[in-house]
Amino acid sequence: MTGRRSERVDLLVIGSGPAGAAFARRALDTYPAASVLVIEAGPRLTAAPGENVRNVPAERRKELQERVSGPQPAGFRPFGARPLHARPGTVLIKDDDGTGDGQDGMPAAAYSANVGGMGAHWTCAVPRPGGTERVPFIDDAEMDAALDVAEDLLNATTTGFRPTAASTTVREKLARRYDHLLPQGRRTGPMPLACAPSADGGLPRWTGTDTILGETGDRLVLRADTVARRLLLDGDLATGAEVVDTRTGEVSQIRAGAVAVACDALRTPQLLWASGVRPDALGRYLNDQPQVVVGARVDLPAETARGATATDPRDTLTGVSWVPFADGVHPFHGQVMQLDASPIAVHVGDRPDPRPMVGLGWFLPKDLQADDRVWFDDDDVDAYGLPRVHIDYRLTAGDRDLVSRAVKELEGLAAELGEQTRVPDLLPAGSSLHYQGSVRMGPADDGTSVCDERGRVWGFRNLFVGGNGVIPTATACNPTLTAVALVVRSVEAMAGLLDTRG
Numbered sequence: 001m002t003g004r005r006s007e008r009v010d011l012l013v014i015g016s017g018p019a020g021a022a023f024a025r026r027a028l029d030t031y032p033a034a035s036v037l038v039i040e041a042g043p044r045l046t047a048a049p050g051e052n053v054r055n056v057p058a059e060r061r062k063e064l065q066e067r068v069s070g071p072q073p074a075g076f077r078p079f080g081a082r083p084l085h086a087r088p089g090t091v092l093i094k095d096d097d098g099t100g101d102g103q104d105g106m107p108a109a110a111y112s113a114n115v116g117g118m119g120a121h122w123t124c125a126v127p128r129p130g131g132t133e134r135v136p137f138i139d140d141a142e143m144d145a146a147l148d149v150a151e152d153l154l155n156a157t158t159t160g161f162r163p164t165a166a167s168t169t170v171r172e173k174l175a176r177r178y179d180h181l182l183p184q185g186r187r188t189g190p191m192p193l194a195c196a197p198s199a200d201g202g203l204p205r206w207t208g209t210d211t212i213l214g215e216t217g218d219r220l221v222l223r224a225d226t227v228a229r230r231l232l233l234d235g236d237l238a239t240g241a242e243v244v245d246t247r248t249g250e251v252s253q254i255r256a257g258a259v260a261v262a263c264d265a266l267r268t269p270q271l272l273w274a275s276g277v278r279p280d281a282l283g284r285y286l287n288d289q290p291q292v293v294v295g296a297r298v299d300l301p302a303e304t305a306r307g308a309t310a311t312d313p314r315d316t317l318t319g320v321s322w323v324p325f326a327d328g329v330h331p332f333h334g335q336v337m338q339l340d341a342s343p344i345a346v347h348v349g350d351r352p353d354p355r356p357m358v359g360l361g362w363f364l365p366k367d368l369q370a371d372d373r374v375w376f377d378d379d380d381v382d383a384y385g386l387p388r389v390h391i392d393y394r395l396t397a398g399d400r401d402l403v404s405r406a407v408k409e410l411e412g413l414a415a416e417l418g419e420q421t422r423v424p425d426l427l428p429a430g431s432s433l434h435y436q437g438s439v440r441m442g443p444a445d446d447g448t449s450v451c452d453e454r455g456r457v458w459g460f461r462n463l464f465v466g467g468n469g470v471i472p473t474a475t476a477c478n479p480t481l482t483a484v485a486l487v488v489r490s491v492e493a494m495a496g497l498l499d500t501r502g
Contacts, residue, residue, distance in 0.1 A: 005252045009037040010498045012240060012256035014228045014271065016040035016050055017117025019467035020262035021212035022153055022484045026491040027498060028216055034498040036255060039226040039243060041263075041384065042068065042113030049222050050116025050209025052124070053089065065089040065121070068114050070228050084428060089121035093266065093389050093430075106288060106393040108430030109310040111264055115224050116209040118264065118433060119480075124194040124206050125335060126156045126481040130186050131327040133365070133475040133482075137443040138453055138489075146485035151192075153212050153484060160193040160204040161319030168298050170318050170336055173417055191320040191335060194480075201317075202438075212484075227384045231259060231275035231463070238463035245387075258462040258497040260455075260490070265435035266374055266389050266468030272450075272457070272465075273376045273438070274386050279458055280447040283374035285437035286393060289476060290334075290364040291427045292406040297355040299418035307335050318356050325365070325476040332406055333363040333476035336417075355418060356377050356386065362406045363432060365474035367396040372446075374438050392427060434479050438473035439465045441486070455490035462497045464490045 010031070013023045016038050024036045035119045045053065051059045067089035086092045090110035100107060112118045128147055135143065150156075161167065167190075174188040182188070194207035213220065225246045232240040232253065240255040261268050269283040298318065323334030337359050366372075372394070376387035395403070407424045413419035442449025445458040455470055457463045466487045468479045475482070 006255065007037075008240075008255040010257045011036045011260065011494070012254055012258070013038040013262060014241065015262035015264065015467070016115050016116060016209055016222060017112075017262065017264065018119040018154070018209065018212060018480055018488050019483050020117065020260070021050065021119070021209040021462075022150070022487040023260040023262060023391070023466055023491060024220055025153060025213050026149075026488055027218070027494065028219055030491055031498045032418070034069050036221070037256075038116050038220070038222045039228060040113075040117070040222070040224050041227045041246070041252075042115065042224065044115040044224040045120060046116075046210075046280055047211070048208075048210040050120055051290040052116070052206035052208035053120050053403055054120070054123075054206045055208075062088070068112060071500050078421065085109055087121075087433070089114075089382055090118070093391065098457065100282040102426070102428035103395050104393065104429075106286075106391045106430040108428040109266065109288075109391055109435070110430065110433060111266055111283070115222065119207070119212075121207050121339075122480070125478040126151065126192045126194045127322055127324065127333070127477045129190070129473075129475060129482050130183075130325055133256070133325060133473055133477060135441070135453070135471070135473060135486075137249045140488070143485065146488040147481065149488045150481050150484035154194040154481065155196060155207050155211050156192050156194050156481065157197065158190040158192050159196045159197050161190070161317055162197070162201045164317050164319075166298065167318045167321070168299060170298055170358065170417065171321055174321055174323060174336065177413065177416060178323050178330065182284065182324060182326050186324040186326060187322050189322065191322040192481075219317075227308055227386075228271055229274065229385060231261075231271065231277065233275065233277070236459060236461050238460060246384075258464065260464045260466055262466040262487070264467055265438045268392060268465055268467060268469050269374050269438045269450075270376060270389055277457065277463075279450050280449050281370075281440065281442075283376075283438050284370045284372070285440050285448075285472070286372040286374055286391070287368060287370050287437040287474060288368050288393070288429050289430045289432045289434050290366060290395065290399060290403055290406075290429070292362045292364070292403060292410060292425040293427060294360050294410045294414055295421040296358055296360055296414040297353060297419040297421060298358055299355060331365065331402065331476070332409065333478070335361045335363075357421070358417070360410050360413060362410055363476045363478075364399070364402050364406055365476045367398050368437065368474050369396070395429070405477045416447070434468060436468045436475065436479055439467075439469040441470050442472060453489070454493035455486060456493060462494075463495075466490055
């Protein structure tokens with residue numbers, strides 16, 4: 001216990017998910033003499049810190065997920081079933097008794113507490129944002145450069161699954177239905193995925209925090225089971241954090257030249273609030289992505305179906321395909337995923353059927369409103385002693401109209417692919433796990449944002465926030481790539497703050 005009561009590093013990163021790992025990796029790459037400490041409230045699950053648990057055998061994966069979430073109910077649960085249970089690897093913010101409409105209050109809101117954060121459990125889709133999804137006050141060329149770096153950090157590729165006759169059939173059908181609507185350069189095709197393709201054509205190796213960090217040497221320390229209870233502040237400087245070791249209860253202080261808070265879109269505002277950093281926009285403009293899902297059997301050409309069943313079953317892999325968001329013409333982000341690549345369980349049924357089964361997931365941009373928010377009460381604390389997360393959230397009439405459009409779209413697409421297996425379902429709010437906006441960036445300190453375009457919290461010189469919560473726009477696409485790109489820009493702004501001795 002000695003030697004841990006007070007320590008100093010150049011950069012303290014709070015949170016070990018993709019954004020936190022990106023803060024650490026880019027700081028180490030950019031500032032060669034800097035020391036970096038990453039702290040994480042939850043335990044380390046894998047030998048490689050923050051490895052995606054989808055890379056480990058199924059039984060071991062279940063054990064690791066239950067270490068975080070607790071045991072999951074046995075048997076099939078349809079993806080719209082209520083009351084809710086946490087997705088494996090996550091914990092629900094609040095209990096849900098199934099009496100609401102599934103949207104008000106975001107009943108499926110959840111978090112992960114383990115090294116790697118949600119990046120230990122995610123399905124690794126990393127599309128680029130387009131049109132109104134992009135941050136309007138960041139120069140396009142600058143943002144594209146940051147997205148390039150983010151793709152390298154995440155190991156993004158469109159070749160995660162080798163082409164097969166089945167995937168070709170799916171993509172040909174998608175192209176016929178959508179490509180004439182979509183702008184040049186944003187047409188249907190393989191989903192960009194954060195992964196390393198398999199040499200034998202099977203499932204790829206999925207990216208986690210371990211991939212992002214790479215070989216960091218002894219300038220990086222990653223400390224699990226360590227909760228930040230409050231930031232240490234001195235005027236316009238964040239000087240570090242007070243932390244507690246959840247195994248021993250020991251309280252200590254970490255001093256730092258710069259602090260990056262990348263807990264997630266629910267717990268980053270929680271820590272800021274607990275520390276007395278309470279700008280008007282903190283927790284507001286909370287933005288989930290309404291998600292409509294359906295299952296479909298894919299009709300294959302007769303010769304393809306015969307060949308697939310007679311030879312290698314990998315030939316029936318459909319991988320993950322993408323139908324990009326496009327303002328006005330396709331106001332959705334579409335994913336067509338083979339079932340073992342999908343985070344949502346879809347009932348296959350008992351009838352034998354050799355046709356590939358895919359899950360169709362359409363994500364919608366939501367109307368942004370300040371009253372959709374995360375809020376806190378100093379007298380109501382959670383198990384960590386932090387102000388408990390409360391959520392106000394609802395769909396607007398415009399949101400519900402767009403949901404109706406998505407349902408009709410998916411019914412038509414499922415029929416075009418082959419056979420729809422059930423009615424399209426609007427998942428309970430929070431199911432996407434893509435929460436954004438709660439520490440949003442803005443072009444000016446006018447009360448509608450928490451940080452500037454570099455992620456620096458208004459009123460501070462060295463306090464940064466990162467992660468999906470920083471994204472200020474109504475997006476439909478998976479936000480991880482955008483969040484990591486914004487972290488890249490934040491680290492660029494740390495010049496002069498981090499120790500560059502030597």
